[in-house]
Amino acid sequence: MLKQIFVALTLVGLITVVSAWAVAQDSDQQSAPAGQEHGYGHRHFDPQQRTDMLTKQLKLTSDQQPKVLDILKSEQSQMESLRSDSSLSQDDRRAKMMDIRKKSNDQIRTLLDPNQQKKWDAMQSRHEWKGHHPDEPDHGPTGN
Numbered sequence: 001m002l003k004q005i006f007v008a009l010t011l012v013g014l015i016t017v018v019s020a021w022a023v024a025q026d027s028d029q030q031s032a033p034a035g036q037e038h039g040y041g042h043r044h045f046d047p048q049q050r051t052d053m054l055t056k057q058l059k060l061t062s063d064q065q066p067k068v069l070d071i072l073k074s075e076q077s078q079m080e081s082l083r084s085d086s087s088l089s090q091d092d093r094r095a096k097m098m099d100i101r102k103k104s105n106d107q108i109r110t111l112l113d114p115n116q117q118k119k120w121d122a123m124q125s126r127h128e129w130k131g132h133h134p135d136e137p138d139h140g141p142t143g144n
Helices: 002-034 047-058 064-084 090-111 114-128
Strands: 035-037 043-045
Touching: 043 047, 047 064, 047 114, 064 090, 090 114
Parallel strands: none
Antiparallel strands: 035 043
């Protein structure tokens, strides 16, 4: 009798652990749309999220915000076109994506006042040694 109770409790515990794990996995998968996943584990935030982030970090004015949003929407559109272009090699695609990102960054920078430009430049220099993926963890140039 005691052995049956022990087996039953063990099964209930096992089912509870497996259920909790399954819910956690499902939760992780549902959170992915916040930053769309495009292969290789890199997230590409939508233009509105990026504009909101830049608004907080750079204190963008109400005049600057729609202009930045338009630049980021254009960048997203161009990036999506490149991702779907199977005629390009991976190296060519990467080079073109970097060119698009640089052009967008330059356009955004021209909209900023001198104080915002200093902050922008600091943000960009931190991203350069992270392989141009602003969503990767910030471990510094040594990879620590």
